[in-house]
Amino acid sequence: MRDQGGGLWSALIGQPGAVERLHTAAEAARAVLADQTGPAVAAMTHAWLFTGPPGSGRSTAARAFAAALQCSDAYAPGCGQCQDCHTAIAGTHPDVTLVATDQLTIGVDLTRGLVLGAAMSPSRRRWQVIVVEDADRMTEGAANVLLKAIEEPAPRTVWMLCAPSTQDMLPTILSRCRHLALRTPSPDAIADALSAAEGVERARAYGAAQAAQGHIGRTRALLHDEAAVAGRAEALKLPGEVADVGRALRAAQRLVDAAAAEAKVLNDALDAKETEELKVALGYGQGKGAGSARGVAGSVGILKELETKQKRRATRTQRDALDRALIDIAAFYRDVLAQQFDPAGTAALGLVHQDHAQQTGAVAARSTPEVTLRRIEAVLEARKAIAANVAPLLAVESMAMALRAG
């Protein structure tokens, strides 16, 4: 593969094919700006869809590409050093709009606003880029608004949509996008990248990457975030508790509580910052007049609105944390299955939860592959139930009972 000179592409962990394509597209984009035509510009287009499993780096790839399109380095696009690269990655570039929603859906109003912004000429004379990180959360109405915009694009506008898979997008939108599929990065690639960039000991980074099953953000959380480590420990304790009804129910409760605690750490920090910013914007606590503590007229309603939004986010973050715990448990039983098929232990290197090999080995010895498969099925059922809005505790309790029945 051609050398892309590192730069901002090194942020894409374990994706050499995608880096090659995006770099070529960014070079073609420069050819477009230089008024060239024909094969020199063929690699560039105005609508992109980035897909890949969660944690594979979809939005990282889109941001890097956005930065490469804005990069002012004379030699190659995507230096990672210039002001344009820096601000594009940080989300402060005037011609890059990053839409990262923490809500369950992206609605029509927000999308209309994006479409309006997308039609404006880029202030730095390159591209007007809109990155939508969770394009799969667009409502049908929002997707139709977007569809119109990408059917008749302004000449310098580039849409970058990110979604888990092509099935998450309307076929009409899909057919107008160039598709770039990311794969799950290998534990080796993640360990190399994190030990080089963050100074984490390589063996530790490798173990975390394996436990996170190739999810880069999850790997980082397992290396640096105590609540995430505690949540995982709680999840992996559950299979050892299910033999007894009382203990199984208590384990279910603890699992749901740990997910709530993990989500709370994330939410509290975000909530406090947002509320503070909004209060400052509304003029709370400024001046010495009698009314200053209450802020400007009508602001109570705006603060209420923010509170509602934060509650919805809390629900989602908690659901995500619980889902990760269930993925950990499913992988626990997959490790059990691997050991049942390979009792001599040569499977050890391929285990997800390497640090729990003894526990999975013990369960493997006490049960059969048929039982293990049924248990994996029970965990997947619980994930589905929670995604379908069944109360989390209820779903986890009935999973614990199903695991017990074996």
Ligand SMILES: [Zn+2]
């Ligand atoms: Zn640059």
